[in-house]
Amino acid sequence: MTLLQLDHVQRVFNPNTSHPVAALKDITFSVNQGEYVAIMGESGAGKSTLLNIIATLDQASSGAAILNGQDLGRLNKDDAARYRREHLGFVFQHFNLLDSLSNRDNIYLPLVLTRCDPAEMDRRVTPLAHRLRIAKVIDRFPAEISGGQQQRVAIARALITQPDLLLADEPTGALDSNTSNEILDLFADVNHQGQTILMVTHSAAAASHAQRTLFIKDGRIFHELFRGDLAMTDYQAQISNTMMTLTNGGA
Numbered sequence: 001m002t003l004l005q006l007d008h009v010q011r012v013f014n015p016n017t018s019h020p021v022a023a024l025k026d027i028t029f030s031v032n033q034g035e036y037v038a039i040m041g042e043s044g045a046g047k048s049t050l051l052n053i054i055a056t057l058d059q060a061s062s063g064a065a066i067l068n069g070q071d072l073g074r075l076n077k078d079d080a081a082r083y084r085r086e087h088l089g090f091v092f093q094h095f096n097l098l099d100s101l102s103n104r105d106n107i108y109l110p111l112v113l114t115r116c117d118p119a120e121m122d123r124r125v126t127p128l129a130h131r132l133r134i135a136k137v138i139d140r141f142p143a144e145i146s147g148g149q150q151q152r153v154a155i156a157r158a159l160i161t162q163p164d165l166l167l168a169d170e171p172t173g174a175l176d177s178n179t180s181n182e183i184l185d186l187f188a189d190v191n192h193q194g195q196t197i198l199m200v201t202h203s204a205a206a207a208s209h210a211q212r213t214l215f216i217k218d219g220r221i222f223h224e225l226f227r228g229d230l231a232m233t234d235y236q237a238q239i240s241n242t243m244m245t246l247t248n249g250g251a
């Protein structure tokens with residue numbers, strides 16, 4: 001079943017000026033329920049613009065982005081904020097935890113914003129904390145735990161609302177390679193349990209954990225690769241080769 005559909009999405013910044021920027025020129029793709037998709041592309045290719053449209057933080061100039069039947073372009077600002085809280089989870093490169101709140105309160109925050117019953121918050125956090133291996137540090141503060149643990153707390157915060165789609169923007173960009181691998185294994189684990197994930201990354205190693213990688217160049221889909229039955233190292237090599245072709249201006 002299709003969860004996310006982008007249909008001929010264009011995004012032009014500064015239209016009707018002498019210097020319009022066509023950040024997205026024609027993007028069409030879909031993501032099925034339960035899929036794990038990576039998005040790669042050079043700096044300036046349009047990845048953040050695309051992610052912002054899917055995150056309801058920006059709107060397409062033309063074309064449509066539809067998530068679970070909802071046309072995201074039809075949401076006004078307030079509806080978009082509610083939609084984000086209820087249907088999307090976010091994981092960022094720099095974790096974006098609030099230092100003044102304990103890890104537990106950081107995780108609860110999206111539920112607090114939806115006025116969730118505290119008993120329900122407790123009910124949800126316990127299995128999540130075990131699954132993400134943060135049970136022992138949950139009542140500490142972000143500054144008192146490692147970067148990898150902070151990213152696990154951030155993942156718990158993203159998952160506690162049981163989002164339709166988990167959006168990850170360079171989630172391992174601030175982590176060393178061992179910790180990155182732990183986080184990527186965790187994403188794969190979360191995906192195996194049914195969570196749909198869309199991840200923007202510059203790292204072929206990170207993308208090789210996903211089932212499919214979309215490559216963006218100059219605001220268009222340039223290519224896509226499926227992992228299929230490939231070993232992760234072979235898939236990673238294919239991804240690196242495609243990025244090299246893309247960087248060298250291949251078509």
Ligand SMILES: Nc1ncnc2c1ncn2[C@@H]1O[C@H](COP(=O)(O)OP(=O)(O)OP(=O)(O)O)[C@@H](O)[C@H]1O
Binds near residue numbers: 022042
């Ligand atoms: N608010 C804006 N106003 C004008 N141009 C913009 C704006 N935001 C992005 N752009 C331009 O749109 C294009 C795509 O930018 P975008 O940030 O989506 O790329 P990216 O692939 O995410 O890059 P990076 O990997 O460096 O984050 C770039 O040419 C950028 O300069």
